[in-house]
Amino acid sequence: MLKKIASVALAAGLLFSGLQVTFGGDFVKANNQETQNQGKVKNVIFMIPDGYNAGYATNYRWYIGEDSSFDPHVKGLIKTHSANTAVTDSAAAGTAMATGHKTNNGMIGVTPDGKEVYSILKAAKRSKKATGLVATSTITHATPAVFAANVASRSDEASIAPQYLENNLVDVILGGGRDYFTSVDDGGRQPEGNLIKEAEKKGYQYVTDKTELSKAKGTKLLGLFAKGSMSPEMQRDETEEPSLEEMTNVAINTLNKNKQGFFLMVEGSQIDWAGHAHDSAWAMTDTAAFDQAVEAALEFAKKDGKTLVVVAGDHETGGMSVGSNGQYDLKIDILHNVTATGDKMASEINSEKSNIREVVKKYTSLELSDSEVEKIINASNTSIAINNVVSDRALVGWTSTAHTGTDLPIYAFGPQSNKFSGLLDNTDIPRIMAEAMKIKFN
Ligand SMILES: [Zn+2]
Secondary structure (H helix, E strand, O other): OHHHHHHHHHHHHHHOOHHHHHHHHHHHHHHHHHHHHOOOOOEEEEEEEOOOOHHHHHHHHHHHOOOOOOHHHEEEEEEOOOOOOOOOOHHHHHHHHHHOOOOOOOOEOEOOOOOEOOOHHHHHHHOOOEEEEEEEEEOOOHHHHHHHOOEOOOOOHHHHHHHHHHHHOOOEEEEEOHHHOOEHHHOOOEOOOOHHHHHHHOOOEEEOOHHHHHOOOOOOEEEEOOOOOOOOHHHOOOOOOOOHHHHHHHHHHHHOOOOOOEEEEEEEOHHHHHHHOOOHHHHHHHHHHHHHHHHHHHHHHHHHOOEEEEEEOOOEEOOOEEOOOOOOOOOHHHHHHOOOOHHHHHHOOOOOOOOHHHHHHHHHOOOOOHHHHHHHHHOOOHHHHHHHHHHHHHOEEOOOOOEEOOOEEEEEEOOOHHHHOEEEEOOHHHHHHHHHHOOOOO
């Protein structure tokens, strides 16, 4: 019925002015969203741009010249504090977002007094749904880990890896961190033996590069594309390493073979690392990679009709501003000429620091002034100093090399997405997801 009214309105609009066509289009959209919101949720795709808040969202919009794929789906704000501080780390923030429990910074899936808590991924698995984790960091890093592991310390990545495979908990595992699945005897960092062989015995297909990933079949997939973390997007070898979008698409297609539905978490891990380093160009290019992954998820969700997509950062990183140095302006376009991270540029500067001008020009096209060169020479951290100079030129400001405690926007699309409206705590997210999927959770 709604559809019929909508199409009449659209047809009427077409007969008249362009303005009314737009009105008709919005009418259809609004009504579809209203109908969708009451629908059943079979699948949840939870996408986390690590370190991202409104400052990143605004800079990124200017950087690409249009809204991101998820901008139109903003629903509310989330509070991010951890159990012991106003400024959370990824482990405590992730634990809240995955389990609904606040904990102290550094802790993975346990309460401050060490009690293990249950995650939304485990709840989905218990309800016979397929499960997946995708990240561009090591796949055993804090944000993916909180969904499928319980350890007192986030640095204990060797203890996190085997927990993913216990009782086939995570069906699709894609990211970096091959070292934590390779035994110490084989040059890796896994004391419990060769987890890759163990996974293959359990029926996982193991892939190590973009081509193998694209040919993946079956329902269980272990893809480890680097010994440590994967490459920053602007330095990624596109013939070897898959993009976050490619990993997301393969994860969705693999998990969607399960008739009971799936839960998938996808992390844009390195936006946070860019923030810590004040690397504005890295922040924008890794946000672009994340945006494309969200676009892929939204495309699937639109066709599927029973998939809820939720996008939210876990905390802000770096205190990124839009405009800086007392100026009412933004020159973000200069970042389009930057082709390497500050870390890479710093690694090419000689011990006499005599080639700063050449290296920075090669990767940014910027001609540095004497005072800018001086700043880089005198800095204790060359990489951050280069990034500060580039950020100053772009008028992107930074206030911290750590996280900050600001509230974050939360975006949602699909059935039940209106449940994410208003001011939420990060602990509300998994409870709302469970409610939307109608699965038992605690
Ligand atoms: Zn984080």
